[in-house]
Amino acid sequence: xxxxxxxxxxxxxxxxxxxxxxxxxxxxxxxxxxxxNMAVCVGTRFRGARGAIAAFLGLLSAPFAIVLALAALFxxxxxxxxxxxxxxxxxxxxxxxxxxxxxxMASSRRLRSAMxxxxxxxxxxxxxxxxxLGLFLLGAxxxxxxxxxxxxx
Amino acid sequence: xxxxxxxxxVDFSLLSLFAFxxxxxxxxxxxxxxxDVHAWMSGAEFAQLxxxxxxxPGPNILVVSLIGWKVAGLAGAVVATGAVCAPSSxxxxxISKVWQRFRGARWRQVVEDGLVPVTVGLMLAGGYLITLAADHSVVAFFxxxxxxATVLTTRIHPLWLLGAGGLLGLTGxx
Numbered sequence: 001x002x003x004x005x006x007x008x009x010x011x012x013x014x015x016x017x018x019x020x021x022x023x024x025x026x027x028x029x030x031x032x033x034x035x036x037n038m039a040v041c042v043g044t045r046f047r048g049a050r051g052a053i054a055a056f057l058g059l060l061s062a063p064f065a066i067v068l069a070l071a072a073l074f075x076x077x078x079x080x081x082x083x084x085x086x087x088x089x090x091x092x093x094x095x096x097x098x099x100x101x102x103x104x105m106a107s108s109r110r111l112r113s114a115m116x117x118x119x120x121x122x123x124x125x126x127x128x129x130x131x132x133l134g135l136f137l138l139g140a141x142x143x144x145x146x147x148x149x150x151x152x153x
Numbered sequence: 154x155x156x157x158x159x160x161x162x163v164d165f166s167l168l169s170l171f172a173f174x175x176x177x178x179x180x181x182x183x184x185x186x187x188x189d190v191h192a193w194m195s196g197a198e199f200a201q202l203x204x205x206x207x208x209x210p211g212p213n214i215l216v217v218s219l220i221g222w223k224v225a226g227l228a229g230a231v232v233a234t235g236a237v238c239a240p241s242s243x244x245x246x247x248i249s250k251v252w253q254r255f256r257g258a259r260w261r262q263v264v265e266d267g268l269v270p271v272t273v274g275l276m277l278a279g280g281y282l283i284t285l286a287a288d289h290s291v292v293a294f295f296x297x298x299x300x301x302a303t304v305l306t307t308r309i310h311p312l313w314l315l316g317a318g319g320l321l322g323l324t325g326x327x
Contacts, residue, residue, distance in 0.1 A: 026252050029265055032241020033214040034175045040245045052246050056238065063211020064218055068230060070209055071202075071219055082323060087201050089296060089322025091287035093315045094204035096300025098177060099280035103305060106277065110269040118267075122274025126181045127281045130189070133171050133182035137271070141173075145267030152263055 004038060014042065035059065113151070118144040157225050158232050160191065165217060165236035172241065174272030176214045180279035183220070184286065193224045200287035208315050214238070293327045 008015050015023065023045075027037035036056065043055030077083050111119055121140060125131045164186050172179045180203075187193050194202075202223060206216035214237060221233025280301075288294045300314045321327050 023249075025265070026249065027245065028174065029261075029268065030241065030245050030248060031170050031172045032175075032245065033172065033212060033238065035212045036214065036238050036242060037245040040242045041249045044246055044249050049246065052242070056242060059212070060234070060238075063209065063215055064230070064234065067206060067209040067211065067215040067218055068222055068227070070205055071222055074201075074205060085325060085327070086319040086323040087204060088287075088289070088293060089318035089320065089327040090208060090315050091197075091200045091204040091318075092293040092296035092322075092327055093300040093318025094207040095200065095280065095284040095287040096297040096314070096318075097207060097304060097311055098180070098276070098283050099297065100301040100304035101177065102273065102276035102280040103301065105269075105273045108269060108273065110266055111273060115266070115270045118270040119274035119277070122271045123277045123281070126275060127278035130181075130185055132185065133179060133275075134167065137171055137173075140271055141268065144271050145264055148266035149260075149263045152259070152266070 004035060008042065014046070115144070115147065115151070118147070157191075157193075158228060161221055161224060161229055161233045162236045165221075165233050166240050169237045169240040170244070172237075173268050174276065176217065176237070177279050178272050178275035181275065181282050183217075184282050187220055187224075188286075193220070196286035197289070198223070200283055203283060204287070204315070208312070290327060292321070296321060296327060 005020055009017055009020050023038065023041050024034075027034050027041055030037055036059065039055035039059040040052045043051035043053070045051070047054070074083070074087075078087070106119065118140060122136070125136050125140070126133065168179045168182060168186075171182065184196070184199055188196050188199050199220075202219040203216050206213060206219055209215060214234070217237045218230045218234045221229035221231070223229070225232070284294070284297050288297055296318050300318065303309060303314060304311065318327070
């Protein structure tokens, strides 16, 4: 995302700083991969539906090909004990990246209130009880939004 | 084969609409569906694909492409990636056309206030589950913790940390 910002705002000047932030906040509220949503938003803004499709394909084609090539190499050589040993270490580090992202977000000011209970409920329900996400969100999302509305009265 | 393609399409297009805050928040649900429900792969394999997607350039939804590829080859990769992007992209396309009108609207703020805490909880759940799936030794847990601590306290590029993890693994520590 920092690279996307640099390209869109600083290099090509397609969007102002403010437009970028606004578009990003929309793309974060909507479900789906944020960066893909962002590409769709920018594409729509300049060339409608065809722009959205072009931006989508442009964003994903090359990384898609690269990751599949890596995966093919991995299947070919993954049996080698050196590769699988290295991947045990890489997997452990990759897990750490997710943990850090979660902790970073947990320090958000939106969690410095009773609203943090919804974060706790999501963790317990999904991580410990392994509830299906759809079922959980059907109950938790409306409740959490209602609580937010009540707090802002 | 075609049965698993249909299953991939159905599962991931539903995930697409639940992925508030990005794909990482549906990591636990992906894990549940792929490992627990369909038994397409083991937890360790799931963690490996995730690591591969993280180490590769590009957005982290590529883990979905890899899952599709593992389950049903190239067709699976295309179907899974398309499925996880299409519903949310169509929604974004429609909403982005009307969103300007609701600039600064109060309910917009309320929706964000409400969704962020749930998203954070899901993100933490994802970290917990992927750690359990990836780590099978004390040293591995240490690598996970050290990586997280480094990300939180420095501005080092994540690829260096993945590289350091790989090196530790290669030398037989993990």
